[in-house]
Amino acid sequence: MENITKNFKYVNYLWDDKKVDSLGDNQVDLFLYRSNILGADLRITNYGGGNTSCKTIETDPLTNEEVEVMWVKGSGGDIGTLTRSGIAGLYTKRLRDLKNVYQGLHDEDRMVGLFNHCIYDLDSKAPSIDTPLHGLLPFAHIDHLHPDALIAVAAAKDSEKVTKEIWGDTMGWVPWQRPGFDLGLQLEKCLNDNPGIRGIVLGSHGLFTWGDTSYECYMNSLEVIEMASDYIEKKIKKQGSVFGGQKVESLPKEERLEKAAQLMPLLRGLCSSENRMIGHFSDTDVVMEYINSNDLERLAPMGTSCPDHFLRTKIQPLVLGLDKNENLSDSNAILKKLKPAFE
Structure with a gap:
């Protein structure tokens, strides 16, 4: 990834080199650190939403051979508060070998149960339904996030076209479908069909980004979100208003x-x-802009x-x-x- 910059307008750059130095070269700790700082900005993902992962080489306790292990956020966790106890460690090869027994969309529920047969770390949290989405991609560090800006792109009527307008050939796109093993296969196919892309937009769902290191993955995620945010702001300025403009004047604070x-x-x-x-009460500017708008009654029921x-x-x-x-x-x-x- 080129042109890496620390100057972001729409997201918070929270990477602390001193903190990272204290973690050493432990890739799992670095993945957890990245997860926590991503989850600290709710514009990047909602509480409990999204998942992150990394892959490391470990020693198989049964064969004493080196094997690749994927560490991924477990079911029901939150990346902003994720700790070692909240992740699952799985043999990557076993997870990918599940392709040999997968029988199609009707088989999704059975596949979730088979994730347990891929467990490497016996203290693992239960693997989530998104596990194969990380396991079938080859990258060392992966983020699956639901940034506000990316949801706007992903949920747009012409999402694929907008994705192309923003990132050109550097981003993939897959249409919405229920998370599960087949969606992992679709991500794998998207990457194979578009080698060299930096991420994938999931229609009506969210974002997948990656990197060779935890830092590269973090920066890639921020840059992709920044580009989407900038595109949206320019569109808003061009049309002059959002939500059909203001209908109601707010009362004084x-x-x-x-x-x-x-x-x-x-x-x-x-x-x-x-x-x-x-x-919980909120009267932030963005909340007031929405509820005071001409389009509130049309948009709210959606x-x-x-x-x-x-x-x-x-x-x-x-x-x-x-x-x-x-x-x-x-x-x-x-x-x-x-x-x-x-x-």
Whole structure:
């Protein structure tokens, strides 16, 4: 990868050479470090989303021979807080040999069970469904991420065309399909058909990038995200607005917080009818730009554009039909207005 730069506008460069020096040449520790700093920026991947990996040469305890082992985030983990106990170590060759017994899309569930027969490290976390996506690619370090900018590209109606506009022949593209062994085969085929690419966009899903070292992989991921972000910003400037432009004027900050303090206990009560819930309030600029827009009522029912986001935000937001000048002092009257939306 050429033209490596540390100057990024849209993502945070968090690589700390002093920290890395303290890790030495332990590739697993370097992979965990890369994972943690990628996961520290939620623009790069949502909490619990994405997975990362590295491949090392280890000694087989049964044969005393050198074998390649793939270390990958285990099922249910979060790369931002990933530790050694949260990863799985598998024999790479055994994982690839599963191609010999794979019977097609109807066989996906059985294949997940067979991952356990590929385990090298007996302290491994359960391998996730994305394991073959890493194992069938040859690279030493791999990132599978869901950056906001890449989701915008991946979920676009003309995603493949946009991918080509941004990266030319340096990025591959595969259409959406359910994660599993066959998707790993599709990534392998994409790379074989396009040797020399720096990554692959997964339609309506996310991003795969890689490198020979943990640092090269990290930089490749950031650069690809940066290019997508720059493309989107230029498109926004050209059309002059996002979400159809502004429809509603926000209340002053203090008034917003005051009304939120009145509403949140009511909303929490309605949301906690079956399970106790804790509310979180956000009025960041990007949130306000969306909810004040002309396109809010059209876009909200469409739901999230990436399946991984369902884990945290559920399928679609609930838009409450309250006027910003609504009198919130009568909680019973407000509850009467809100209840139908929760039924």
